[in-house]
Amino acid sequence: MSELYDIIIVGGGPAGLAAGIYGSRSRLKTVILQKGSPGGQAATTEELENYPGFPRGTKGPELMKAMADHAISFGTEILNEEVVDLDLDGEIKVVKTRSGKEYQSKIVILAPGASPRTLNIKGEQEFRGKGVSYCATCDADFFEDLDVVVVGNGDAAIEEAIYLTKFAETVTIIVIHDEGILDCNKVSAEKAFANPKIKWVWNSVLEEIQGDGIVERVLIKNIKTGEISELETNGVFFFVGTVPNTEFLKGKVKLDDRGYIITNDKMETSVPGVYAAGDARVKYLRQVITAASDGAIAAFAAEKYLAEEETFKEQVLKAEKPVMVAFWSPQVEESIAAIAKLESIAGKFGESVKLVKVDTYRNQRVASRYGIKEIPSLLLFNRGEAIAKIAGSLNEEMIVPYLNALITTE
Amino acid sequence: MIEVDKTNFEDEVLKAEGLVVVDFWSPKCEPCKELMPHVAKLAEKYQGKAKFCKLDTAANRRLAISQKVLGLPTIAFYKNGEKVAELTQEVTVEDVEAKLNELV
Numbered sequence: 187m188s189e190l191y192d193i194i195i196v197g198g199g200p201a202g203l204a205a206g207i208y209g210s211r212s213r214l215k216t217v218i219l220q221k222g223s224p225g226g227q228a229a230t231t232e233e234l235e236n237y238p239g240f241p242r243g244t245k246g247p248e249l250m251k252a253m254a255d256h257a258i259s260f261g262t263e264i265l266n267e268e269v270v271d272l273d274l275d276g277e278i279k280v281v282k283t284r285s286g287k288e289y290q291s292k293i294v295i296l297a298p299g300a301s302p303r304t305l306n307i308k309g310e311q312e313f314r315g316k317g318v319s320y321c322a323t324c325d326a327d328f329f330e331d332l333d334v335v336v337v338g339n340g341d342a343a344i345e346e347a348i349y350l351t352k353f354a355e356t357v358t359i360i361v362i363h364d365e366g367i368l369d370c371n372k373v374s375a376e377k378a379f380a381n382p383k384i385k386w387v388w389n390s391v392l393e394e395i396q397g398d399g400i401v402e403r404v405l406i407k408n409i410k411t412g413e414i415s416e417l418e419t420n421g422v423f424f425f426v427g428t429v430p431n432t433e434f435l436k437g438k439v440k441l442d443d444r445g446y447i448i449t450n451d452k453m454e455t456s457v458p459g460v461y462a463a464g465d466a467r468v469k470y471l472r473q474v475i476t477a478a479s480d481g482a483i484a485a486f487a488a489e490k491y492l493a494e495e496e497t498f499k500e501q502v503l504k505a506e507k508p509v510m511v512a513f514w515s516p517q518v519e520e521s522i523a524a525i526a527k528l529e530s531i532a533g534k535f536g537e538s539v540k541l542v543k544v545d546t547y548r549n550q551r552v553a554s555r556y557g558i559k560e561i562p563s564l565l566l567f568n569r570g571e572a573i574a575k576i577a578g579s580l581n582e583e584m585i586v587p588y589l590n591a592l593i594t595t596e
Numbered sequence: 597m598i599e600v601d602k603t604n605f606e607d608e609v610l611k612a613e614g615l616v617v618v619d620f621w622s623p624k625c626e627p628c629k630e631l632m633p634h635v636a637k638l639a640e641k642y643q644g645k646a647k648f649c650k651l652d653t654a655a656n657r658r659l660a661i662s663q664k665v666l667g668l669p670t671i672a673f674y675k676n677g678e679k680v681a682e683l684t685q686e687v688t689v690e691d692v693e694a695k696l697n698e699l700v
Binding site for chain 1: 622624625626627628629630631653654657660661664665666667668669670682684685690
């Protein structure tokens with residue numbers, strides 16, 4: 187068993203690294219567990235044109251190296267560990283890795299990212315590393331003066347196709363849509379249309395990859411006519427979206443039916459103290475900047491969570507004398523009045539009773555843990571145990587007898 | 597690990613007796629650079645049992661393609677000059693060691 191961390195971050199892409207920066211800068215003991223080197227998918231993306239402040243010519247690997255160095259400079263540890271199992275239910279979370287080690291923390295931020303989607307086309311598996319590739323930066327230079335095919339037409343497909351033209355003689359993009367229609371952004375589309383090395387096959391899908399040991403040709407199917415044509419090529423690059431790396435999280439946190447982690451806008455998952463960030467989360471836009479944003483929010487929310495839990499523990503659960511916990515909200519007028527009344531009651535009891543106020547607008551967690559549905563509500567604690575709940579209008583006649591009883595039994 | 601290129605690949609790998617492991621990599625391939633130090637450790641551990649080489653495919657493209665390597669990272673295993681096994685893409689050092697134990 188390791189020492190206790192405040193935050194364990196699973197995954198070292200931009201989401202995990204940003205969470206590391208925010209976490210360790212808040213003086214929280216933060217570790218990133220990352221299979222292989224940090225950077226995630228961004229580290230294998232050559233051209234990164236839209237990360238603000240980093241203009242054209244910024245390379246994915248360089249930006250990710252800078253993010254990792256940034257996190258380390260604030261004290262984040264980055265360990266080469268592949269997470270295989272987690273126990274998230276308790277107050278202390280336990281994370282197990284392939285090397286057999288166990289790590290413990292109060293908070294877990296899940297940022298496992300996503301992987302390129304495979305289509306399971308005939309030959310796709312057989313020719314992996316033999317001309318079939320999902321990583322242009324890794325494999326582009328094999329195809330100098332050769333011909334390649336790109337499958338897909340989103341941002342990644344078109345931008346990586348443009349990158350491939352620096353090496354390949356021709357890049358043929360197979361697009362499922364009608365002529366001229368691409369799913370990518372307009373700037374990239376215009377660039378691609380103007381690029382003389384790029385050729386287009388519209389209304390079509392890849393049917394099969396063939397060759398003898400290495401890729402030699404592909405079969406392309408026109409979805410309008412059903413016609414199948416043959417194209418000689420040396421490589422096939424797939425950019426057809428991604429799938430979340432959340433297999434190991436099934437049954438641990440709530441996932442949607444495609445396997446993405448469900449969170450609220452504070453990046454909280456279905457499990458208290460467990461957050462998610464980046465591409466593995468249900469979200470609208472999956473980019474380096476939104477991943478980093480998620481990471482920042484998750485670490486910030488985690489810090490607040492730890493502070494609130496710590497405060498509640500100190501002031502309520504570990505208190506030696508009876509505690510009145512008042513649940514109020516600045517939006518509920520009645521609850522503001524109730525607080526004033528409770529303050530006056532507490533005043534009459536002097537040192538023998540304590541009043542703790544919980545603003546449910548900012549902290550819903552404690553309220554929901556104790557089943558508080560009505561605001562205002564009052565919980566009476568004695569030696570860490572909730573012994574009475576009074577919901578709605580709080581009057582002195584109801585509360586004082588309780589307190590008297592508690593104090594006289596002391 | 598022995599650095600091989602078009603001038604010595606034949607002597608070091610194809611004409612070599614016993615087991616030779618070739619790590620195909622390139623300076624642009626991040627997963628390759630991450631894997632390489634782990635393979636280097638295996639080279640020490642299996643000293644005397646297998647020879648370990650590395651080949652920069654960016655500088656030796658034709659040679660790589662002649663070995664039917666068109667994707668990185670690739671770890672190829674040769675026995676008496678014949679390619680007997682190959683691991684490619686999403687390769688972990690555990691996979692490499694498992695394959696080594698199978699072949700040693």
